[in-house]
Amino acid sequence: MAGCLVLATSCGAAPPAERVAASTPDKPPVVANPVTTAPTKSPEPVKPTGDAINVHKVRWTKATPVSKNKKVKLTWWSGVAPCTVLDRVKVKETAKRVTITLYEGTGPKAANVACIMIAVEKTTTVKLKKALGTRKIVDGAKP
Numbered sequence: 020m021a022g023c024l025v026l027a028t029s030c031g032a033a034p035p036a037e038r039v040a041a042s043t044p045d046k047p048p049v050v051a052n053p054v055t056t057a058p059t060k061s062p063e064p065v066k067p068t069g070d071a072i073n074v075h076k077v078r079w080t081k082a083t084p085v086s087k088n089k090k091v092k093l094t095w096w097s098g099v100a101p102c103t104v105l106d107r108v109k110v111k112e113t114a115k116r117v118t119i120t121l122y123e124g125t126g127p128k129a130a131n132v133a134c135i136m137i138a139v140e141k142t143t144t145v146k147l148k149k150a151l152g153t154r155k156i157v158d159g160a161k162p
Contacts (some may be wrong), residue, residue, distance in 0.1 A: 061140075062140040063139055066143060067105050067107045067108055067143070068126060070106070070127055071104050072124050072125050073125050074107075074123065076120055076159065076160035079093045079158055081093070081094040082119065082156045087150065088147075088150040088151040089147055089150050091117070091144065091147065091156060093119060093142060094141070094142045095140070096138050098139060099134065099137060101126030101132060102134035103124075103125065104123065104125070105121065105122070105141070106124045107122045108120070108121055110145055111159070112147060113154075115154060115155065116154050116155045116156070117147060118157045120158070121159075
């Protein structure tokens with residue numbers, strides 16, 4: 020009976036974020052933490068750093084004209100900083116199209132940092148020389 024009393028009083032004692040799954044000697048306990056597992060609701064705004072290493076082109080997923088078509092807001096999937104940072108954005112404007120290329124790389128502060136592999140949606144806004152008008156927006160990272 021004493022064992023039943025201990026079992027009954029220990030159930031539900033810890034708040035949900037601190038409950039630990041059953042563990043065995045070969046399987047460590049798992050702690051649920053809703054703060055670190057909750058997805059981000061909106062893209063993280065970033066600005067080019069200009070000092071990344073191992074720079075490469077990155078495809079964006081969305082381009083939205085803003086500010087009376089004088090700017091373009093770009094959205095793309097990336098990694099966490101400082102392991103993955105926006106190095107620069109190249110904009111090439113012609114009469115028929117605006118080609119925008121994102122370049123990402125590793126930040127210089129990531130030398131001795133453990134980088135987690137998680138996708139982060141990021142956004143940045145670029146200014147055009149003249150309003151977009153009827154010109155087409157093209158991703159410069161697409162082959």
